[in-house]
Amino acid sequence: MNPFLLIALYVAVTLAPLGLSLWSGNGPRSFGDELASGAGMTALVIILVEFVLSGRFRLISRRIGSDVTMRMHQLFARTALVLALLHPFLYQAPFAPARPWDTARAETLFYRIDFLTTGTIAWVLLIPFVLLAVARDGLPFRYEVWRALHGGGAAAIAAAAGYHALVGGRYSADPVLGAFWLVLIAAAFVSLAVVYVVKPLAQLRHRYRVVAVTPVAERTWEVDIVPEAQGAGMDFKAGQFAWLNIGHSPFSLRENPFSISSAPANRRRISFLIKEVGDFTRTLGAVRPGTIAYLDGPHGHLTIAARKEPGVVLIAGGVGLAPLMAIARQARASGDPRPFVLLYGNRSERQIACRGELDAMARDMASFTVVHVLSEPPPGWQGARGLVTREVIADACGGTIRPDWLHVLCGPAAMITGVERTLRAGGVPARAVLCERFTYD
Numbered sequence: 558m559n560p561f562l563l564i565a566l567y568v569a570v571t572l573a574p575l576g577l578s579l580w581s582g583n584g585p586r587s588f589g590d591e592l593a594s595g596a597g598m599t600a601l602v603i604i605l606v607e608f609v610l611s612g613r614f615r616l617i618s619r620r621i622g623s624d625v626t627m628r629m630h631q632l633f634a635r636t637a638l639v640l641a642l643l644h645p646f647l648y649q650a651p652f653a654p655a656r657p658w659d660t661a662r663a664e665t666l667f668y669r670i671d672f673l674t675t676g677t678i679a680w681v682l683l684i685p686f687v688l689l690a691v692a693r694d695g696l697p698f699r700y701e702v703w704r705a706l707h708g709g710g711a712a713a714i715a716a717a718a719g720y721h722a723l724v725g726g727r728y729s730a731d732p733v734l735g736a737f738w739l740v741l742i743a744a745a746f747v748s749l750a751v752v753y754v755v756k757p758l759a760q761l762r763h764r765y766r767v768v769a770v771t772p773v774a775e776r777t778w779e780v781d782i783v784p785e786a787q788g789a790g791m792d793f794k795a796g797q798f799a800w801l802n803i804g805h806s807p808f809s810l811r812e813n814p815f816s817i818s819s820a821p822a823n824r825r826r827i828s829f830l831i832k833e834v835g836d837f838t839r840t841l842g843a844v845r846p847g848t849i850a851y852l853d854g855p856h857g858h859l860t861i862a863a864r865k866e867p868g869v870v871l872i873a874g875g876v877g878l879a880p881l882m883a884i885a886r887q888a889r890a891s892g893d894p895r896p897f898v899l900l901y902g903n904r905s906e907r908q909i910a911c912r913g914e915l916d917a918m919a920r921d922m923a924s925f926t927v928v929h930v931l932s933e934p935p936p937g938w939q940g941a942r943g944l945v946t947r948e949v950i951a952d953a954c955g956g957t958i959r960p961d962w963l964h965v966l967c968g969p970a971a972m973i974t975g976v977e978r979t980l981r982a983g984g985v986p987a988r989a990v991l992c993e994r995f996t997y998d
């Protein structure tokens with residue numbers, strides 16, 4: 558599906574409760590009351606759609622990319638928080654028993670203990686919920702604990718807010734809007750079930766085993782896995798990523814997203830280039846061959862499979878090399894005749910991963926150029942120095958930035974933002990720049 562169609566669909570779903578309320582024929586109330594209802598309904602619709610956005614549906618992540626999807630997830634959550642916080646304070650009508658003559662419920666607010674309690678629970682939970690998500694990296698507990706709190710909290714908020722809207726919302730009494738809420742609440746809980754029950758069940762039938770864990774640079778490993786059953790493994794495109802779980806039940810929350818670094822041409826052996834940064838990645842050196850692994854994927858849109866540009870510039874920072882390595886390996890395996898230029902930035906020489914293989918590619922493939930860029934080069938360093946600047950890119954591409962070539966970027970967020978700006982200023986159109994961030998903030 559076209560990404561613009563997905564965005565249009567999102568906007569249409571978000572605005573649907575407002576449209577349905579207008580259409581319901583209820584008489585007008587004070588401006589504050591209408592604003593309060595609108596804010597509450599829009600907050601609820603955003604919250605429920607968040608489940609679908611973060612449900613790892615390939616239809617979404619393959620079209621607009623997982624980092625963009627997650628960025629949208631974060632921005633929408635903040636919007637929902639503001640609207641939900643305002644919702645009760647905008648009302649002007651009093652909470653009081655309904656007046657017998659007020660059949661359109663314009664003069665008082667719905668007055669029932671379950672309605673008030675569920676609304677208050679959702680409202681109170683939402684504040685620490687969003688704060689915990691914003692402060693995630695600074696929290697003193699494991700990522701998996703955070704994930705359990707995030708999933709459980711989201712489910713509790715959706716259930717309480719959904720009930721609140723369904724039993725007491727003035728407009729939700731309309732059968733069409735009521736049905737809309739029921740469908741959306743069901744979609745939210747189905748999305749949760751897909752991630753935590755359906756996918757793990759499917760993974761039980763497609764187990765992998767670790768066959769090698771190889772150090773490839775300072776604090777960086779390449780992990781190779783093969784499917785237990787005969788035949789090929791996952792069907793993916795070079796540049797995509799998967800959620801990898803090594804040594805735990807597929808129902809455990811201990812899985813992390815990693816780009817696949819091997820070429821799809823070699824589908825039986827799937828590799829990941831992984832840098833030690835935290836709880837799981839620091840244990841990689843202790844993982845033994847034979848350990849069971851599970852994959853959820855492929856996900857992501859960082860692929861050049863259908864792209865026809867006459868040349869490809871790959872720009873990697875640190876372990877951002879992983880998906881670009883898969884693209885380079887696939888280019889070699891498929892004999893892609895186009896010129897490929899890899900600009901690979903690191904701080905020090907010890908951090909350069911897969912150096913031998915990259916240099917061999919540059920030697921063996923006439924159309925493959927590798928430029929190592931170090932910000933802290935050792936004495937006598939022959940490669941480029943500093944950051945990946947306009948001059949470095951132009952030098953590697955024959956003296957000028959190539960607006961007609963495809964540019965694929967992966968690395969630290971600051972580097973991607975800087976390089977993307979440089980490319981756009983050099984005349985490269987947005988459609989010729991693909992990027993993926995490993996962190997979202």
Ligand SMILES: Cc1cc2nc3c(=O)[nH]c(=O)nc-3n(C[C@H](O)[C@H](O)[C@H](O)COP(=O)(O)OP(=O)(O)OC[C@H]3O[C@@H](n4cnc5c(N)ncnc54)[C@H](O)[C@@H]3O)c2cc1C
Nearest residue numbers: 700798813814815816830831832835836837838876879995
């Ligand atoms: C699409 C994508 C592709 C990635 N590809 C690679 C890759 O090819 N190689 C590589 O080394 N790293 C990659 N990463 C980053 C990698 O997922 C994290 O470094 C890893 O999950 C950290 O796990 P940990 O338990 O060691 O760290 P933790 O101690 O749990 O946390 C360290 C940091 O990693 C982040 N993190 C932890 N778990 C996750 C998770 N499940 N999802 C997102 N962020 C998490 C935390 O926010 C924290 O900032 C990728 C991330 C994404 C989103």
